[in-house]
Amino acid sequence: MSTLTPALQLSGLVKSFSGTPAVAGIDLVVPAGSFYGLVGPNGAGKTTTLSMATGLLQPDAGSAHVHGVDVWAQPVEAKRIIGNLADGVRLFDRLTGEQLLTYTAMMFGIPRPEIAGRVGDLLDLMDLREAAGTIVADYSAGMTKKIALACALVHAPRLLVLDEPFESVDPVSAANIEDVLRGYTRSGGSIIISSHSMDLVQRMCDHVAVIAAGRVLAAGTVDEVRGGETLQDRFIDLVGGRHTSEGPQWLRQS
Amino acid sequence: MVATVLRLRYRILGNILSRNPWQLVGFCLGVLSALWLLALVAFAMIALAGLGDASVSRMVVVLGGSALVAGWVIGPLLIAGMDTTVDAGRLAPFPLTRRQVMLALTGTGATGVPGITTTLAALITAIVWWRSPVALLVAVPCALLGALVCVIAGRLAGTLSASLGGNRRGRELVGTLALGLVIMAGPILSAVAVGVGAAVDAVDRVALAADVLGWTPIGAAWAVPADLAAGTWASALVKVLIAVATLAGLWLIWSRALAVGVVAPRHRVARAADPGRLGLFGLMPTGGVGATWARSLTAWLRDPRYLRQLIFVPLFPALFAFTGGLREGPFVASAVIVAFVLSITGYTDISYDGTAFASVLSTGVRGWQDRLGRLLGAATVGIPAVVLVAIVTLVIADAVALLPGVLGAALGILLAGYAVSAVSSALIVSPVSAPGDSPFKTVPGQTFLNGLLVFVVMAGVLVLAAPSLITTVIGLVTGTVQLGWIALAIAVVVGSAAITGGVIVGGRTLERTGPSLLLRIKAFPTG
Numbered sequence: 066m067s068t069l070t071p072a073l074q075l076s077g078l079v080k081s082f083s084g085t086p087a088v089a090g091i092d093l094v095v096p097a098g099s100f101y102g103l104v105g106p107n108g109a110g111k112t113t114t115l116s117m118a119t120g121l122l123q124p125d126a127g128s129a130h131v132h133g134v135d136v137w138a139q140p141v142e143a144k145r146i147i148g149n150l151a152d153g154v155r156l157f158d159r160l161t162g163e164q165l166l167t168y169t170a171m172m173f174g175i176p177r178p179e180i181a182g183r184v185g186d187l188l189d190l191m192d193l194r195e196a197a198g199t200i201v202a203d204y205s206a207g208m209t210k211k212i213a214l215a216c217a218l219v220h221a222p223r224l225l226v227l228d229e230p231f232e233s234v235d236p237v238s239a240a241n242i243e244d245v246l247r248g249y250t251r252s253g254g255s256i257i258i259s260s261h262s263m264d265l266v267q268r269m270c271d272h273v274a275v276i277a278a279g280r281v282l283a284a285g286t287v288d289e290v291r292g293g294e295t296l297q298d299r300f301i302d303l304v305g306g307r308h309t310s311e312g313p314q315w316l317r318q319s
Numbered sequence: 320m321v322a323t324v325l326r327l328r329y330r331i332l333g334n335i336l337s338r339n340p341w342q343l344v345g346f347c348l349g350v351l352s353a354l355w356l357l358a359l360v361a362f363a364m365i366a367l368a369g370l371g372d373a374s375v376s377r378m379v380v381v382l383g384g385s386a387l388v389a390g391w392v393i394g395p396l397l398i399a400g401m402d403t404t405v406d407a408g409r410l411a412p413f414p415l416t417r418r419q420v421m422l423a424l425t426g427t428g429a430t431g432v433p434g435i436t437t438t439l440a441a442l443i444t445a446i447v448w449w450r451s452p453v454a455l456l457v458a459v460p461c462a463l464l465g466a467l468v469c470v471i472a473g474r475l476a477g478t479l480s481a482s483l484g485g486n487r488r489g490r491e492l493v494g495t496l497a498l499g500l501v502i503m504a505g506p507i508l509s510a511v512a513v514g515v516g517a518a519v520d521a522v523d524r525v526a527l528a529a530d531v532l533g534w535t536p537i538g539a540a541w542a543v544p545a546d547l548a549a550g551t552w553a554s555a556l557v558k559v560l561i562a563v564a565t566l567a568g569l570w571l572i573w574s575r576a577l578a579v580g581v582v583a584p585r586h587r588v589a590r591a592a593d594p595g596r597l598g599l600f601g602l603m604p605t606g607g608v609g610a611t612w613a614r615s616l617t618a619w620l621r622d623p624r625y626l627r628q629l630i631f632v633p634l635f636p637a638l639f640a641f642t643g644g645l646r647e648g649p650f651v652a653s654a655v656i657v658a659f660v661l662s663i664t665g666y667t668d669i670s671y672d673g674t675a676f677a678s679v680l681s682t683g684v685r686g687w688q689d690r691l692g693r694l695l696g697a698a699t700v701g702i703p704a705v706v707l708v709a710i711v712t713l714v715i716a717d718a719v720a721l722l723p724g725v726l727g728a729a730l731g732i733l734l735a736g737y738a739v740s741a742v743s744s745a746l747i748v749s750p751v752s753a754p755g756d757s758p759f760k761t762v763p764g765q766t767f768l769n770g771l772l773v774f775v776v777m778a779g780v781l782v783l784a785a786p787s788l789i790t791t792v793i794g795l796v797t798g799t800v801q802l803g804w805i806a807l808a809i810a811v812v813v814g815s816a817a818i819t820g821g822v823i824v825g826g827r828t829l830e831r832t833g834p835s836l837l838l839r840i841k842a843f844p845t846g
Contacts, residue, residue: 119681120680120681120683120834121677121680121681121834121837122834122837122838123834123835140683140830141683141685141830142683143683144681144682144683145683147681149681151677151678151681153674153841154674154675154677154678154841155673155674155675155677156675156678157614157672157675157678158675159617159618159621159622160600160614160617161596163596163597164597164598164600164617167597167600167601168600168610168613168614169610169678169682170605171600171603171605171606171607171609171610171613172607172610172611172679172682172684173682174605174606174607175605176605177604177605180605198596216678
């Protein structure tokens, strides 16, 4: 049954901030077991959409279902099965990395004997073993992203919602994390990820949705959406706004 | 170049003020209080000039000037980032020499509201010396010199506290200690005064202090006109030299500090704890309550914004002891006052999470678990603190018989406060300084409405605490010791019932209001 129920189904999501629409009716279906990319220009409504999908932002209209559970009618049940890496919010950054992970595991009620093992695995996975005892406020931007990603994984969720997970992450860690995420989807987990890196989405994801100005412009498998072009070119076709000048004369060095 | 930076600074100020009406209100209040201060200074100086007593004039001018310099040094430590719209770090990308940077920063420092007020106040002091034309003439450049010492000392203190920013703990510690000192200065000074005894006349001691300060870097510039008026030319000359040397020294040290600071900007010295040191997170039971309890208690023990509230625990008994004496009513009731202050500290507890509240929200922890966890965190610190204050003050006051009654009133208030806070913090968030910022930073956006809500919360606390409070008072008035025990029992029973209700109601409320609270926190200027 779980293979038939989508991992995430967004229906008619709408959200305005003081009159300005940020999300203007978004429908998305993330099939169970898929690795779903969400791409769009700055201000397209990606973060707003993902916040409404994870129970952080009350939609003006529409609904979000995670494996058939209504996020806004049964938030507690829905959030148990979501692993959420939100963008633009702080962590409890006065804790050390290890404390933060342990805390998150406790919040999800992971039995005490299992916590240390999970925390250790995640620290190794994110190459954060050395920084385990350092306060998260003292982490670099990439390290902070990694510890936040680790927090999203610690309760073994069925759906991962990752908002810009690879921003500022070094290439080696990114490759390691990529492997883990692939393994996770192969074992039946589902991921929706927002990113500005078309190469990364084309390489990692099997599905993609292009959104701009709060609407879905194209959605489907990556091959369907890009239709023979690179995802980068297709994205620019869809969104528009590409300039072709070589920059102003005074900037030329010769 | 300096002019460009000055224009930039006023442009930024203008933009901030036009964007946020509350900051405009704050700015206008700042300007008004500056004008009020200037009027006071002018009035005092004219009075002094009319009085014509040179020794009194010297005393007031030198002490006032020294206090001004000290204020400029301590200010940036208390209010980290007092005026960071333009600072060395932000000017670093531009092709400016360090001298230009320092001139620009001195300029912005001198032309802010505090800088202008300081300069004008310093100039006004010259009036005092109108009887002696030489002193009056020299007083003007000396006043400017003194104001410049203020500005540059302030800039130096700001640079030093910013470069301590690498050592975050250090800065937080310095800030907390500085505030503790400022608050305790009154009691400490009065204790010293009492200790020194009335043997020496108070006025003599103050005059002596002014004399001594006049020879120190912070007082020298202010003492020169006084010396001239008194005709002691040699000491005036030496003091001029001291003041100029102070300025040069400050400039050199500041230059060195900036050189170090710009080369290694905001270098983070990550001080790692040993892996496996989980602290409270290793002790508390797993689950939403245990996790929240551990996080909350960690904050109460380590976060300066919470620690600031705990300063009041020793402060009130100390204040009452100094002002009223050890046998008087206020000192005996210290525990009750402390309980009242502690009881409402958590009334917008979620504000202190900042946007990290998103991570609480995304775990799907039940509302009552969050409420209970935060309450336990606060109570783990608050209840022992109040009990300790009650026992210590009553033992000192030799009134241990009153212990049950005082404890009853204090715990009645404290538990009622926790119950009310469990509900109120699910409804209200207010802008507070961000974690890591100075806890004493005033945050724009504190609205009038939020200010009123404190009184609603206080009223709620008093209503819930009334049964034990009234019983205690009746017990005290009638001298019935047994009523104290009854008050204690009432406090525990009513408090527990109120807390149960507060956790349930607050929990249900939070599950409804959580997302909108997060939205409001995100809209705050501190993020």
